[in-house]
Amino acid sequence: MMGRIYEQAETVKIWLGKGDAHLVNLVGPSHIGRYGVMPVVLSFIAQALRNIQGGRNRLASLKTAEDSVNRNMAYGFPAPSASEWDVMRGFFSNPWFQRVWVVQEAVLGKQAVVILGDWEIRWSALGQAALWFQNMGYAIPPPVDKVYAAFGLAAETRQFVDAELQDGELYALIKPDYNQSTKNAYRNVALFLIEKHRNLLVLSHAGETQTVEQSSWPSWVPDWCYEKAAMAFSSSCNLNAYNADSDEPLRTDTLRTETSGRGGDAITLHGIQADVIEAYGDQLTSYGFGFKTYQEERDFVKAAWNLLAKRPQLSYGTGADDTFHTFILTLTAGPSNESTSTNETSSFLNDAKRWFVEHLGNRIATVSMAYRIRLALSGKVDSGRFHQAFVRACMDRRFFLTKDDRMGIGPRTMKEGDIIAVLFGGKVPFVLRPLGTRYRFIGECYVPGLMKGEAVEQWRAGSFEPEIFELY
Secondary structure (H helix, E strand, C coil), X not given: CHHHHHHHCCCEEEECCCCCCHHHHCCCCCCHHHHCHHHHHHHHHHHHHHHHHHCXXXXXXXXXXXXXXXXXXHHCCCCCCCHHHHHHHHHHCCHHHHCHHHHHHHCCCCCEXXXXXXXXXXXXXXXXXXXXXXXXXXXXXXXXXXXXXXXXHHHHHHHHCCCCCCCCHHHHCCCCCCCCCHHHHHHHXXXXXXXXXXCCHHHHHCCCXXXXXXXXXCCCCCCCCCCCCCCCCCCCCCCCCCCCCCCCCCCHHHCCEECCCCCCCEXXXXXXXXXXXXXXXXXXXXXXXXXXXXXXXXXXXXXXXXXXXXXXXXXCCCCHHHHHHHHHHHHCCCECCCCCEHHHCHHHHHHHHHHHHHHHHHHCCCCCHHHHHHHHHCCCCCHHHHHHHHHHHHCCEEEEEECCCCEEEEECCCCCCCEEEEECCCCCCEEEEEECCEEEEEEECECCCCCCCHHHHHHHHHCXXXXXXXXX
């Protein structure tokens, strides 16, 4: 009932409260904060939207990512220690943002506005700004992450809800029901997205539970109540970036869920076991709002390179140079900061080589001394671009090596013996944990040599049946 009311509304107004007058006592007479929270919030959101329209910011890359004061200045924001950041955190901590189903209903309307006191802002602008903060390396506080996740979900459902399908079985999966559990609500949303779009894009938002074996939550169902620090490899914004399944369609006859005493709700999918994880490094941890320490980000790459160096038999292409390029490709998950493939962009490879020359010295034998000198003298090389790219791709993930001598980055909760599977309908490979005859879903991963459908093409050439994976 409420869902239909929201759908028919021309504008949904989201009331967050009367505003906060306490800021008047915390700032000077010339500061916009003297008028309350919203002027500060609106200025941050407006600046984020300007940054989206402006494209790449070269000023931000003049210094290393360690210099967060310079980066914030380049993007038009105050220093990391400024009190305005606390204002932003406070705004997104509003209890309304915790009620995910309310968020979804609100944006089923033709448009929605957020109101705090005498101020208002378009919901779409709020979501776009939140996504920019996340993509640029600012670890968004959980409410903001949830805001955009719910915004995205509602946009998906809004495209589908129409008069002829509202009473159908598929629409029943997303019809708001406040008597059902959170687990069942999220499971139904996940099933709706899989059925409606005929792909496994939603799985990129699942996984990462620390106690995955003991959890009663279905491992393949995203828990939108909690922050997911890792950036999704596969999303609706970059559907063509990867093609691990080589466009092999999702098998409808095996898409089902069951509720049993063996472990709860399960989904059965077709796919191929492509490899097994054999060794992995430390996690690149997220510390919350702001940039993680530059030193630890640098140490993460060093540790990954040292792990790779212990496997001299691991080689890509014709020699060490190809292995080094694949290593760069792995750490950045393929696309660079401008969403172009690193193995197709020589300038990005030069950026990465410059970074390695600066931080790993003589450890990279493939970079000659003469080339190092040219890199040092070049004014067009931007090592900060590579640093930004690998931090965004590797945040809350681990670098790993496989039984078949592949390298990759994947979920922080991986273990030795976990398998890498290509599931039909999934554009990226996934890490699964065998437990008896079934599997727990651990998370998505990036593995050079599997991202363009190589495993599926080999399976097609062999003419044998795909494997069946029951995820629970």
